[in-house]
Amino acid sequence: MIRSRKQARGSAAPAFLLALLLTLLVLATVYVFAAHLFPPPPPITSIALLVDRQYDLTLYVAGVAFILAQLGLAYAVFRFRDRGQRAHFTHGNVAMEVVWTTITLVVFLGLAIAGRKAWAEDRYTAAEPGAIQIEVTTTQFVYTFRYPGADNKFGRLDPSLVSAPTGNPLGLDPNDPAGRDDIVVPTLTVPVDHPVELLLRSQDVVHNFFVRELRLQQDSVPGMMVPVHFTANRIGQYDIVCTQLCGLGHNTMHSFLNVVSESGYESFLKRQAAGQ
Amino acid sequence: MSARRVFSTDHKVVGLQYFFLALAAVTIGIVLSLLMRFHLVWPAAHLPFVRGGIMTPEQYLALVTMHGTIMIFFVLTTAPQGAFGNYFLPLQIGAPDMAFPRLNMLSFWLTLAAFLCMLAAFTVPGGAPISGWTAYPPLSGLGEVTGPGEGTGQTIWIIGILIFCVASLLGAINFIATTIDMRAPGMTLMRMPLTVWAWFVTAILSLLAFSVLLAGGILLLLDRSAGTSFFLPAGLVVNGELQGHNGGSPLLWQHLFWFFGHPEVYIAILPGMGVVAHVLANFSRKPVFGYRVMALALCAIGFLGFLVWGHHMFVSGMNPYSGLTFSLLTISIGVPSAIKTFNWLGTLWGGKIQFRTPMLFAIGFVSFFITGGLSGIFLAQPALDTMLHATYYVVGHFHIVMGVAAIFGIFAATYYWFPKMFGRSMDETLGKLHFWLTFIGVYCIFMPMHFLGVAGGIRRYADSTGAKYLAALQPLHEFMTIAAFITAAAQLIFFWNFFRSLKKGAPASANPWNATTLEWITTSPPAPDSFGGQFPRVYRGPYEYSVPGETADFLPQNLAPKGAAHGSGAAGVAATVGIPQRVYLTGAIMLLAGVLMFFMALVSAEIVRKGFSSDWQPLDLPWRILALSTAILLASSFTLAHSRNRLLANDDAGFRHWWGVTAILGLFFLAGLGISWRQLAVAGVGIATNPSSSFFYVFTAAHGIHVLAGIAVLVAVAFRAPRHLTRTTVAGVVSTYWHAINGLWVLLFVFLLLAK
Known part of the structure; x- marks a missing residue:
């Protein structure tokens, strides 16, 4: 009896401390998310906006669950600490199991189904007709962008002709007339408010194309051509980074997405065509 | 030693x-x-x-x-x-x-x-x-x-x-x-x-x-x-060098890897879930809330765990439609996971919670599992994954939910079972200090990773010089590094406590936690034969704590119900319990399940490889020798069946005779494979010639090894009877294996025919 009372006294401090820590965890987490201390940059496409809305919805649902569960845990450890009482004997409650299983199922699946739109808008549809096609080629640790030029046709590529030092990083076949006007540049320039389709390919290992403002990541896989499309609605310069581990220079693999005005884009093309 | x-x-x-x-x-x-x-x-x-x-x-x-x-x-x-x-x-x-x-x-x-x-x-x-x-x-x-x-x-x-x-x-x-x-x-x-x-x-x-x-x-x-x-x-140019490969699929590896990789996450965390339920009941002095549901939820998580690997590949270039399927399946895993969480809370609810060190770690596990589980429902949605994939958000998520939570399960288990394993107790004060520092430290390391990830901080980057915006996130990195060093230092307390208690810990009784399960009815540490010759009989469920009407607040599983056969007091069966013969057949069947899974992985690899590339060429296999080998192998199944029948009829000579014939037929089969390899080699077809030849060599080699193992067992048994197995068991186990491996060959042979 003496032993159990001593034990009971010893339970107050850890119970209080645990409850306190769990409460602090909830407060700190809610504060950081609510105050937007480390926000992603504003989205620049309508789909990125959908992604943000879905993110917010998920944040609210998960946030409420997080607060309830952690505070519930805090309450339970504090309220039911050993005070010399006898524990309540029960093997469970089927009705409660059914209720919380159903609620979880409905909420979680509802969330996933709500999130379908932001994914489907982007990935289930082809690019609009008239979208500007730009080929993105990744190599260790460089992005190379190719525009089809005035003829709107990409020239043939031949891997055996690849030679970055001699200025042919993609292996363009000089005998293919369609390739003569192709524009090959190290940064990506697109006009604002105009649909763009990127054709992702990779020469060596798996890389990735990630622009935060587009809320878009896509691996570029050797042996595959993966299309993605977007319409950027804000002029500016944005970072393109690689998020797929690709070798020792992975962290330096970087380029820019320049979203420019319609006229700016025209002059970019002219300048490049003259330089080819 | x-x-x-x-x-x-x-x-x-x-x-x-x-x-x-x-x-x-x-x-x-x-x-x-x-x-x-x-x-x-x-x-x-x-x-x-x-x-x-x-x-x-x-x-x-x-x-x-x-x-x-x-x-x-x-x-x-x-x-x-x-x-x-x-x-x-x-x-x-x-x-x-x-x-x-x-x-x-x-x-x-x-x-x-x-x-x-x-x-x-x-x-x-x-x-x-x-x-x-x-x-x-x-x-x-x-x-x-x-x-x-x-x-x-x-x-x-x-x-x-x-x-x-x-x-x-x-x-x-x-x-x-x-x-x-x-x-x-x-x-x-x-x-x-x-x-x-x-x-x-x-x-x-x-x-x-x-x-x-x-x-x-x-x-x-x-x-x-x-x-x-x-x-x-084909056409890989690495570092300026053209590589000589052709037609393979990088995504095939990703599928095979994650088909393993996602269940692996549950391999790490499920035992922790078990330990946590066990410890929560023990130190709440309450039965586990919803025991049956808990057992079923473990099975459900295990099963669903095999259907969700694609959520690692939302942005891999995989078909976007499968992305949504994998998303719904992944989210479904949240349901049994939530059930577990609710039942852990239900176990605490109304309890008499004793905050011993193992209990603290178990509660910590629950907190981490809630946090990491909820951050997972972001990543389960492909639309959000396009923003969070490969960022520190993922690192934070999996470290909390399968890294640290699993580690807390290990810590709970260590503190809980230390007295049983070593006959001494770990120091409670140091144990608690270790818990508080680690619990706080872990959240300080891994919560900021989520913030970092949402802002676009990318994992596996050696430094932050790649893009300008990354440098702005450095303060988060500094905070996490300091937290990591403090948390790591706190682990020294554990090591000190652990190794010191091995020698100097207070001697532990057989059942220091007043627990109900069978490991606590034997001495601490247990005798080499575990129960000192008194093997237990079980009368009740595993978590009978605070049963109304009982004076003790726990009833060991081996405690006979009142009014039942009264005996020596130690309610056990004093029997020389050996290893039952049926384990060998169960083991063989499990081995075969693993072998089957292995071959299914190869078969699906071939289907994918063939379907997604244009370089597949049908292989002109030496069909005649292969068909003959197949016939020989099938015949060996009959000779083995006959051998087994002779054994059951107590005809020892007949048994040995047909047993030997089976082994020899097996060798002929292998020779047949060898000849077909030779014929292919002479025709200039090597393993790297074409994907169809690659798969042919892999299939035949992998299957040949299994036949060879079967022959080795046949020969070994013929010369020296195994110690623990009766002859009937041996014949049964070997037959099961042999017939299954032969059946597998027939399937592979049909598959090769179809692939033709």
């Missing part, structure tokens, strides 16, 4: 060996992570253990790879299952040992060999591999040309993984057979402790998952060394 103690088949010794292996591995893993954290904040600093003093990007990536590999395989797979499962599963079900003690010993030594192999990767020229624990080809498939560490280092890494796969498969077979066939009288499935349920389900996951990784690893090794193109497409 005598050799008998070191090379012991006692499950308790093997369990401890796994434990100390995991302890060594976790120490190395933590040091690697500290080096990385330090480098991320002070990139120019001179660091210990780093060649050249200042860390290069490739050294950083080698640390990324090895930290992940060591932690996932040699800590999170080894400690919860290999260590505690081995030690306590037989005790908790009242078994004298594991079903196959020698196999058990072999599993451990193979695991150790895999670990040493893995560490050797640091010492070879070029260093350890830089392709991460996921080893995506082509980065991992081409050799040194893709980067330092991708030569010998990557080869050694793959070999280490393959050895680990074999060790885990053998271990899984043992766990399953033990749980199915070796339970004490009265230990029904629904009276098993949840820990046993968890180890059992984990073993099934291991059996099905590691056989797939084994198949994938072998193919990757062949791509690297034999010039095949399973994962390597």
Whole structure:
């Protein structure tokens, strides 16, 4: 009896401390998310906006669950600490199991189904007709962008002709007339408010194309051509980074997405065509 | 330490060996992570253990790879299952040992060999591999040309993984057979402790998952060394050099890897879930809330775990429609996970909670599981994954939910079972201090990773110079690094407490926690035969705490109900419980399940490889010799069946005669395979000639090895009867294996015909 009372006294401090820590965890987490201390940059496409809305919805649902569960845990450890009482004997409650299983199922699946739109808008549809096609080629640790030029046709590529030092990083076949006007540049320039389709390919290992403002990541896989499309609605310069581990220079693999005005884009093309 | 103690088949010794292996591995893993954290904040600093003093990007990536590999395989797979499962599963079900003690010993030594192999990767020229624990080809498939560490280092890494796969498969077979066939009288499935349920389900996951990784690893090794193109497409230009591969699919590796990789996450966490339910009940002095639902939820998580691998591949270039399917399946796993959480809370609710160290870690586990589970529902949605994939958000998520939560499960288990394992107690004050510092520290390290990830901080970056916005996130990195060092320092308290208590801890009684399950009815530490010759009989469920009308607040599982047969007081069955004969057949069937899974992985690889490439050429196989070999193999099934019948008819000579004929027919089959290989080689068709020839050689070699093993067993049994098996058992087990392997050949043969 003496032993159990001593034990009971010893339970107050850890119970209080645990409850306190769990409460602090909830407060700190809610504060950081609510105050937007480390926000992603504003989205620049309508789909990125959908992604943000879905993110917010998920944040609210998960946030409420997080607060309830952690505070519930805090309450339970504090309220039911050993005070010399006898524990309540029960093997469970089927009705409660059914209720919380159903609620979880409905909420979680509802969330996933709500999130379908932001994914489907982007990935289930082809690019609009008239979208500007730009080929993105990744190599260790460089992005190379190719525009089809005035003829709107990409020239043939031949891997055996690849030679970055001699200025042919993609292996363009000089005998293919369609390739003569192709524009090959190290940064990506697109006009604002105009649909763009990127054709992702990779020469060596798996890389990735990630622009935060587009809320878009896509691996570029050797042996595959993966299309993605977007319409950027804000002029500016944005970072393109690689998020797929690709070798020792992975962290330096970087380029820019320049979203420019319609006229700016025209002059970019002219300048490049003259330089080819 | 005598050799008998070191090379012991006692499950308790093997369990401890796994434990100390995991302890060594976790120490190395933590040091690697500290080096990385330090480098991320002070990139120019001179660091210990780093060649050249200042860390290069490739050294950083080698640390990324090895930290992940060591932690996932040699800590999170080894400690919860290999260590505690081995030690306590037989005790908790009242078994004298594991079903196959020698196999058990072999599993451990193979695991150790895999670990040493893995560490050797640091010492070879070029260093350890830089392709991460996921080893995506082509980065991992081409050799040194893709980067330092991708030569010998990557080869050694793959070999280490393959050895680990074999060790885990053998271990899984043992766990399953033990749980199915070796339970004490009265230990029904629904009276098993949840820990046993968890180890059992984990073993099934291991059996099905590691056989797939084994198949994938072998193919990757062949791509690297034999010039095949399973994962390597045509036209690769690496570092200016055109590579000679053709038509392979990098995504095929990702599918095979994650088919293993996602269940692996549950292999790490399920045992922790079992331990936590067990400990929560013990220190709440309450039965586990919803025991049946808890057992079912473990099974549901295990099952669903095999259907969700694609959520690692939302942005991989996989078909976007499958992305949504995988998303819904992934979210569904949240349901049994939530059930578990609710029931843990339900177990605490109305309890009489005693805050002993194991209990604190169990509560910590619940908190982490809530946090990490909820952050997972972001990543389960492909639309959000396009923003969070490969950022620190993912790192934070999986460290909390399967890293640290699993580690807290291991800590709870260590503090809980230390008295049983070593007969002494760990210091409570130091244990609690260790908990508070670690609990706070872990949240300080891993919560900011979520914020970092949402802002676009990218994982596996050696520094933040790549893009300007990354530099703005450095303060978060600084905070996390400081937290990591403090948390790591707090682990020294654990090590001190652990090793000091081994020698100087207060002596522990048989049942210091007033617990109900069978490991507590024997001495601390248990005698070599576990129960001192008195094997228990089980009368009740595992968590009978605070039963109304009873004076004691716990009823051990072996306590006979009032009014039942009164006897010597120790309600046990004094019997020389041996290993029952049926375990051997169960073991053989489990082995065959693993083998089948292995071949299914290869078959699906061939289907994918054939369907997604244009370089497939039908192979002109030597059909005649293959058909003849097939006929011989089928005949051997009949001779073996006949041999078995002779045995059952007590005709020893006839049994031996037909037994021998079977072995000889098996050899003829192998010779037939050899001739078909020779004919292909003469025709200039090698393993790397075409994907169809690659798969043909792989299939025949893999199947031939299984036939060879069958022949070896046939011969061995003919010359020396096994000690523990009756002849009927031997004949039954060998027949099952032989017929199944022959049946498998027929399927493969039909498959080759169809692929023609």
